[in-house]
Amino acid sequence: MTRKKLSKLEHGLSGTIHIPGDKSISHRAIMFGALAKGKTSVTGFLPGEDCLNTISCFRQLGVDIVQNGTQVEINGLGIEHLQEPKEVLDVGNSGTTIRLLSGILAGLGFYSCIQGDASIAKRPMKRIVDPLRLMGANIDGRQGGMYTPLTVRGQNLHGIQYELPVASAQVKSAILLAGLLADGTTTVIEPERTRDHTERMLHAFGVSINRSGNNVSIEGKQHLTATSIEVPGDISSAAFFLVAGAIVPQSQITLHHVGINPTRTGIIDVLLNMGATLTTLNQNEEAMEPYADIQVKASSLHGVEIGGEIIPRLIDEIPIIALAATQAEGTTVIKDAAELKVKETNRIDIVAQELSKMGAHIETTEDGMIIHGNTKLKGAIVNSHGDHRIGMMLAIASTIAEGETILENSEAIDVSYPGFFGSLSELAGH
Ligand SMILES: O=C(O)C1=C[C@@H](OP(=O)(O)O)[C@@H](O)[C@H](O)C1
Numbered sequence: 001m002t003r004k005k006l007s008k009l010e011h012g013l014s015g016t017i018h019i020p021g022d023k024s025i026s027h028r029a030i031m032f033g034a035l036a037k038g039k040t041s042v043t044g045f046l047p048g049e050d051c052l053n054t055i056s057c058f059r060q061l062g063v064d065i066v067q068n069g070t071q072v073e074i075n076g077l078g079i080e081h082l083q084e085p086k087e088v089l090d091v092g093n094s095g096t097t098i099r100l101l102s103g104i105l106a107g108l109g110f111y112s113c114i115q116g117d118a119s120i121a122k123r124p125m126k127r128i129v130d131p132l133r134l135m136g137a138n139i140d141g142r143q144g145g146m147y148t149p150l151t152v153r154g155q156n157l158h159g160i161q162y163e164l165p166v167a168s169a170q171v172k173s174a175i176l177l178a179g180l181l182a183d184g185t186t187t188v189i190e191p192e193r194t195r196d197h198t199e200r201m202l203h204a205f206g207v208s209i210n211r212s213g214n215n216v217s218i219e220g221k222q223h224l225t226a227t228s229i230e231v232p233g234d235i236s237s238a239a240f241f242l243v244a245g246a247i248v249p250q251s252q253i254t255l256h257h258v259g260i261n262p263t264r265t266g267i268i269d270v271l272l273n274m275g276a277t278l279t280t281l282n283q284n285e286e287a288m289e290p291y292a293d294i295q296v297k298a299s300s301l302h303g304v305e306i307g308g309e310i311i312p313r314l315i316d317e318i319p320i321i322a323l324a325a326t327q328a329e330g331t332t333v334i335k336d337a338a339e340l341k342v343k344e345t346n347r348i349d350i351v352a353q354e355l356s357k358m359g360a361h362i363e364t365t366e367d368g369m370i371i372h373g374n375t376k377l378k379g380a381i382v383n384s385h386g387d388h389r390i391g392m393m394l395a396i397a398s399t400i401a402e403g404e405t406i407l408e409n410s411e412a413i414d415v416s417y418p419g420f421f422g423s424l425s426e427l428a429g430h
């Protein structure tokens, strides 16, 4: 366990930083490059633990992948050339890897077993097992398919029409990827729009995939053609500094080349609603994934209500939004976010528990939290509980907390943002 000693900043944050590559897009670039025929080049790849685990899983499936920092070359031979792995596939801490990979493996002609770390062992897998079984998949797990390890004996699948019981891009993507290998058409109906990186990137690999309202359809037996992928900075990583820039007095910072796909920009909408001084500059809307520079200045915030269709557009940002809310005038209510309970940790309970140690006033509810604002935070011994987003949120909290903060299990941050403390030091002028 790594314990990190942190303290309140004496000055505001200033300067410009590059935000590391988007995690969701990096996973998909590896996976789709592995399914395609030909050489796929990826730039801006996120060399975080989750995405490195995706690389190692696909290497075990026989794919030649050369990774050098943020550059990756995948020499794909086509879907039909993936090979039965000799060992258990280990996804580490990554929910995205296990769910999307299961969708792919369900339609291939061999046996595989997938597992991850202690957090993955507690996360729900029935949400992918159920629809994949409806497509004819032979997939199982502990407790009737609820939990890992998962075993998959790939076989012929057929398309289905499936209404998602929860708004989840991982479940949508698992079904669409199985649909790519299946006979006939597969249609997924989303209750609310979730991130659409799978749809955008499959299109870039030459696959035809159609959206009509909240329905996404794919024809089976299509082939992917290798391409080049440019991964923009991860708005979910940028979020920690967007909030830091807003709440650390006298800050003014610019985050360079951040993805602004509209299915991901809920954090920008919420910060603007809270009264933050935030501007997007140098927007590029033409790219497969749009991006921009984002500038934020310290400003006084006020509480807001967050719920409904915006939730999937900011689901991973709720821990850092909760911190912003502790500094806002008035109360912030977050609802319709029960999905937070099945992330790397129960993010409703852990946000409340850890921020309360620093003096925050947070009530948990069944599907969110009520955060009372205008709180002076104080240093404390806090713990990431092995959850990268909790770790980063607590590190940002320490920059405004009186006294010293000790962050236990700070190593979890490497899952999505290996250079996080370097970025923080750079902006703090250390
Ligand atoms: O598809 C993806 O890349 C992701 C989807 C979201 O999960 P759900 O699909 O479970 O909502 C998100 O929380 C996760 O960090 C990444």
Ligand SMILES: C=C(OP(=O)(O)O)C(=O)O
Residues within 6 Å of the ligand: 023, 050, 093, 094, 095, 096, 097, 316, 343, 344, 389, 416
């Ligand atoms: C929930 C997350 O990721 P995953 O589901 O891929 O583990 C996250 O990055 O916050």
